[in-house]
Amino acid sequence: EDQVTQSPEALRLQEGESSSLNCSYTVSGLRGLFWYRQDPGKGPEFLFTLYSAGEEKEKERLKATLTKKESFLHITAPKPEDSATYLCAVQEDSNYQLIWGAGTKLIIKP
Amino acid sequence: NAGVTQTPKFQVLKTGQSMTLQCAQDMNHNSMYWYRQDPGMGLRLIYYSASEGTTDKGEVPNGYNVSRLNKREFSLRLESAAPSQTSVYFCAGGRSYEQYFGPGTRLTVT
Numbered sequence: 001e002d003q004v005t006q007s008p009e010a011l012r013l014q015e016g017e018s019s020s021l022n023c024s025y026t027v028s029g030l031r032g033l034f035w036y037r038q039d040p041g042k043g044p045e046f047l048f049t050l051y052s053a054g055e056e057k058e059k060e061r062l063k064a065t066l067t068k069k070e071s072f073l074h075i076t077a078p079k080p081e082d083s084a085t086y087l088c089a090v091q092e093d094s095n096y097q098l099i100w101g102a103g104t105k106l107i108i109k110p
Numbered sequence: 111n112a113g114v115t116q117t118p119k120f121q122v123l124k125t126g127q128s129m130t131l132q133c134a135q136d137m138n139h140n141s142m143y144w145y146r147q148d149p150g151m152g153l154r155l156i157y158y159s160a161s162e163g164t165t166d167k168g169e170v171p172n173g174y175n176v177s178r179l180n181k182r183e184f185s186l187r188l189e190s191a192a193p194s195q196t197s198v199y200f201c202a203g204g205r206s207y208e209q210y211f212g213p214g215t216r217l218t219v220t
Contacts, residue, residue, distance in 0.1 A: 004152065031207075032207050034207065034208075041213070041214070042213055042214070043114070043200050043202070043211025043212050043213055043214055044153070044200075044209075044211050045211070046208050046209065046210070049207050049208065087152070087153070089152070089153075091206055091207065096158070096206045097155050097158070097168060097169065097206075098153075098155070098206065098209075099152070100152030100153040100154070101152050102150055102151055102152050103152070
């Protein structure tokens with residue numbers, strides 16, 4: 001069964017403490033992997049698309065990487081405003097529908 | 111530019127009542143989507159519309175109907191609400207690899 005698993009479910013960090021979030025997936029053929037950010041009471045906001053193993057994308061303090069089985073979202077020197085739930089989704093070659101993970105809730109304490 | 115708007119923001123229904131969730135986008139996207147988001151689970155696609163006049167079932171279409179009224183508007187109807195339909199509903203527009211979400215409708219069915 002195709003699935004997307006994110007870990008940890010929640011992560012609490014001190015401001016400035018770097019870490020990584022994981023998204024592992026099992027699909028027959030990957031068309032793309034996507035990272036979104038979701039603030040409380042709001043809809044998800046698109047961050048990155050990754051298409052092939054070895055690819056990396058960066059935006060401010062965030063860097064997303066992709067291997068054949070998982071993706072990491074690295075957060076460097078996070079600030080309280082980086083607190084949010086980060087969602088991962090994948091798209092198979094044969095299907096327009098995205099398969100979403102349950103998300104990682106990130107809390108950055110000042 | 112409002113992006114994607116949804117109404118209402120909150121709704122409480124009794125079992126068996128009907129209602130329509132409204133969604134509109136001003137981003138000129140051909141594709142629009144309806145998702146539901148439940149605690150501990152990833153977003154699940156209810157219905158998808160690739161263009162005006164076309165709709166396709168997603169992962170969890172039972173109990174819902176949709177109408178793509180024009181390019182801007184995509185509505186979701188619950189004909190006979192059930193407690194299992196208590197959820198947060200998101201509308202989105204855009205390509206499968208980059209979707210823009212509305213703020214959501216929090217629906218409670220008692």
